[in-house]
Amino acid sequence: MNAASPLPKAAGLTGAPVLIDMKDVSKRFANGTVALRGMSLQIRNGEFVSFLGPSGCGKSTALKMISGLLSFSSGSITVNGHPAGESPHGSDIGYVFQEATLMPWATVFENVFLPLKLQGLGKGEAKARVEEALSMVGLANFARSYPRELSGGMKMRASIARAMVTKPKLLLMDEPFAALDEMTRSKLNDEVLGLWRSHGLTVIFVTHSVFESVYLSSRVVVMAARPGRVVHDIALPGADTRTSAYRMTSEYTDNCRLVSNALEGTMDHVDLNH
Amino acid sequence: MSISTIDPAVAESEILDPRILLERRERRLRVIMPIVSILAVLGLWEFLVWYNEVPHYLIPAPSLIAKTLVQDWSSLMQSAAFTVKLTLLSLGLAIIGGVLLGMLFALSRTVEMCLFPFAVILQVTPIIAIAPLILIYVSNTFFALLICAWIVAFFPILSNTAIGLRSADHNLRDMFRLYQATPWQRLRHLLIPSALPYFMAALKIAGGLSLIGAVVAEFVAGTAGQNTGLASRILESSFRNEIPRMFAALFLVSVLGVGIFLVTSWLSHLVLGHWHESEIKRET
Incomplete structure (x- = not known):
């Protein structure tokens, strides 16, 4: 990784109880592809976590496994103390797909x-x-x-x-606004933030947009591909008090640079001039 | 200086008029054009027969066919009723059988792999080739005819139902799993609505096929007598060289076919009209 300021380690909301606990979770598909390798992550009540990374980094796979829609090859996931997908009532989780579905x-x-x-x-x-x-x-x-x-x-x-x-209690969003135009997207971003604050939600938001992740999250989990894995876990404090003016602040641009650099280190180097 | 006043009523009608008028014209044209073109063809036919003095035992004029239709009305209607009964019964049984088996196929790949070859064999073997055998094995002629017509109409319903039930959007399937839907809820609220466009398309095809099956089977059976259908009238007229009567019976078969097409299209519009791409009118 090119020299940037040292990444702040995500502390999360230290006081709040752990809602999601992923321990060394791996997913290998039948064709041998390793979609995710050794992902360990704790998400506490009330966090807004973005999974950020390039295509094939396993961010959507991780989301599906947390919801119980996808099985994993090894490791363990608990949601609110129950193994993923075995929650006594499925209604504890809201899921928003990439398309409106x-x-x-x-x-x-x-x-x-x-x-x-x-x-x-x-x-x-x-x-x-x-x-x-x-x-x-x-x-x-x-x-x-x-x-x-x-x-x-x-x-x-x-x-x-x-x-x-x-x-x-938990809202899972899988690149929900990827297909929308920029203006609609930023409006919906604000609405999601509003819902998060007013309803005391925990949100996991999968995206490939640095700006979106920085604007929304209290924590950005940066992932890399081949094999899919977590490479950085960055805390961005103050998410619960941000307004749209945040986009104009130097704190926002600094955070974008920080996350962007973290993401860049994960990308395969491609020499286009070659 | 002149003052021009605009009557609001006139102005409004002028604003509304072009679109509504166009729509009305379009609707009228859709009814009028087919009628006009059919009348034109009939007129031409009448004229050519009259002008070339074609004998009625070769090609009868439309007027003669109409006269025959009126003269033989009661016997033709009896036959038509028989054909209608045969067609609708076979279509009904094809729907029941096709939907039930299609559901079974959609539920179990194993069942599908075991039974699908038989369905295909039944479908690809021309009914006209199987009909004589069925007529030998089944002593009741009506049942034999019913089986023949059923075989023809059954396959599209089966295959489209099976495909349709599998065609539900995978994200929607995931959503039903997420909310822990019961198998019945999944079938009722997801699989059946997703399969409906496929089923309606099959119904349109099967409706026509059941009529074809009913007519072909009766041709093969070659039955005569009171309780027989339009195909028998056609055969009988052919033997007796009553060509106008043959055309009259043929006309009734076509009317039946068109009727079935109209009813199935209307049903399709009724079921899918409010949501499915195939039935939605777009402004251009």
């Missing part, structure tokens, strides 16, 4: 209602909660629209409302 045959209301419906709630009982989730993301007037009638950003909002409707 809405059911095209159902209205926005029905899409957001789905997690509650799967828990056995009737439409009447759930109505207030669905409406609350919809107004949380500014879609109160679009309950009756179909996904195809919405813009990309609105679809993503519906997707976030669906993840929030069960009032989860």
